[in-house]
Amino acid sequence: MLTIQTPETVMFWILAPLCVLAALGMLLVKKAVHSALLLAWVMITLAIFYIAQDALFLGIVQIVVYTGAVMMLFLFILMLVGVDASDSLTETIPGLRAIAITAALGFGGLLVSLIGRATLGHDAYGLTAANAEGNVQALAHLLFSTYVWPFEVVSALLITAALGAMVLAHHQRAVPRPTQREQAIARFRGESLGSAAGLPNPGVFARHNAVDVPALLPDGSAAPNSISATLKARGDMLDSSQFELSEVDNTVTEEK
Amino acid sequence: MNPYNYLYVSGLLFTIGAVGVVLRRNAIVVFMCVELMLNAANLSLVTFSRVNGTLDGQVVAFFTMVVAACEVVVGLAIIVTIYRSRRSASVDDASLLKR
Numbered sequence: 001m002l003t004i005q006t007p008e009t010v011m012f013w014i015l016a017p018l019c020v021l022a023a024l025g026m027l028l029v030k031k032a033v034h035s036a037l038l039l040a041w042v043m044i045t046l047a048i049f050y051i052a053q054d055a056l057f058l059g060i061v062q063i064v065v066y067t068g069a070v071m072m073l074f075l076f077i078l079m080l081v082g083v084d085a086s087d088s089l090t091e092t093i094p095g096l097r098a099i100a101i102t103a104a105l106g107f108g109g110l111l112v113s114l115i116g117r118a119t120l121g122h123d124a125y126g127l128t129a130a131n132a133e134g135n136v137q138a139l140a141h142l143l144f145s146t147y148v149w150p151f152e153v154v155s156a157l158l159i160t161a162a163l164g165a166m167v168l169a170h171h172q173r174a175v176p177r178p179t180q181r182e183q184a185i186a187r188f189r190g191e192s193l194g195s196a197a198g199l200p201n202p203g204v205f206a207r208h209n210a211v212d213v214p215a216l217l218p219d220g221s222a223a224p225n226s227i228s229a230t231l232k233a234r235g236d237m238l239d240s241s242q243f244e245l246s247e248v249d250n251t252v253t254e255e256k
Numbered sequence: 257m258n259p260y261n262y263l264y265v266s267g268l269l270f271t272i273g274a275v276g277v278v279l280r281r282n283a284i285v286v287f288m289c290v291e292l293m294l295n296a297a298n299l300s301l302v303t304f305s306r307v308n309g310t311l312d313g314q315v316v317a318f319f320t321m322v323v324a325a326c327e328v329v330v331g332l333a334i335i336v337t338i339y340r341s342r343r344s345a346s347v348d349d350a351s352l353l354k355r
Contacts, residue, residue, distance in 0.1 A: 002259065002306070002307070004257050004258070004259065008257070009257040012257060012261060012262075013257075016261070016265045019265060019269070020265065020268050020269065020272070023268075023269050023272045023273070023292060024272060026272070026276060026285075026288065026289070026292070027272060027275060027276045027279065027280070027289075032282050032284050032285050035285050035288055036284075036288060039288050039291065039292060042269070042292065042295070043295060046295055046298070046299055049262060049265075049299060049302075050299075050302050053259070053262065053302050053303060053305075053306045054306060055302045055305070055306075055314050055317075057314070057318075058298075058302060058314055058317055058318060058321075061318065061321060062298075062321070065321055065325060066291075066295070066321075069325070070291065070324070070325065070328050073328060073329070073332060074284065074287075074288060074328075074332070077284060077332045077335065077336060078284055080336060080339075081284065081335070081336070081339050081345045091279075092281065092348050096278065096279070097279060100275055100278040100279055101275065104271050104272075104274060104275040107271055107274070108267065108268060108271035111267035111270070111271065112264055112267055112268075115260060115263045115264055115267060120307060120308075124258065124259050124306070124307040125306075125307065125308060125309025126306060126309060127305070127306050127309060127311070129309060130309055130310055130311050131311075135311075138311050139311055139314060139315060139318070142311055142312065142315050143315055143318075146312075146315075147315050147319075150319060151319075154319055154322045154323065157322070157323065157326050158322060158325070158326055160326075161325075161326035161327075161329050161330050162329065164329075164330050164333070165329045165330055165332075165333040168330070168333035168334060168336075168337050169333050169336065169337075171340070
């Protein structure tokens with residue numbers, strides 16, 4: 001017979017709303033990085049739930065595999081892909097949002113009412129007997145006796161996935177990489193000689209030595225091609241006019 | 257409190273994940289919502305394992321985690337491949353077959 005102690009009840013009523021709120025926030029925040037951080041929080045609360053429910057091994061694995069490996073992989077790919085227009089929350093298919101929310105309310109209501117009405121036919125047993133010799137030992141017994149065949153199949157799946165990822169990530173160049181000599185020739189033989197000496201560096205003419213400030217051209221306008229295209233697309237570009245000199249010091253005369 | 261409260265949390269998380277898969281357009285966020293659904297299923301497996309007093313649910317949850325890890329590896333590789341060819345991580349832009 002399972003009795004649930006007060007600390008677990010308190011833990012549940014604090015963490016469960018936070019968990020559901022973070023999951024909802026995942027849907028509503030605009031930036032994918034924020035979604036990833038909220039998902040990491042949901043996974044940590046789930047790990048705490050597992051440990052509270054006598055699944056110590058799974059709780060630790062949840063933290064190591066999900067918040068450790070999987071979320072790092074997600075953040076890594078987010079950095080690789082960068083930020084683009086796909087973050088916008090506008091609906092592209094008309095009426096999709098209304099239909100999705102209605103369907104979700106129906107499905108969620110169905111699940112909750114089903115769980116509320118269903119009975120198991122016996123009292124909750126609890127895992128004290130099953131975990132008598134330790135959770136990890138008991139799991140290992142099951143894994144290497146009853147479930148040894150699924151275990152082997154899953155290992156084959158892991159190897160296949162690793163191979164598949166390698167095949168997908170392998171990138172064969174369609175054209176050979178241009179050499180430095182060819183690039184230099186292309187710059188000078190191009191339509192204009194404007195970029196022949198290389199693109200301007202950011203910041204240096206705007207009294208502010210940072211990559212997010214465009215350089216000022218001699219006529220005072222900002223040089224757009226001195227800034228990385230990624231920063232421009234992300235909107236992380238500062239206005240360089242705020243670093244302009246208010247009055248130009250003309251007292252220094254050129255030495256003849 | 258009874259252990260079935262964990263099942264309510266699991267159901268809510270699963271529903272939220274399903275809505276996210278439908279509504280969000282960034283392929284990476286869609287993927288994270290799929291992960292959320294898998295995690296919700298794991299939570300109910302662990303809860304049922306506790307209610308039934310056997311560890312089989314935990315073993316199945318463990319297998320789910322392994323399959324989810326495989327899925328993340330292959331899925332993210334596909335997203336990166338699509339991003340390389342189409343310069344976009346939006347699920348709307350991968351519509352070559354439509355035209």
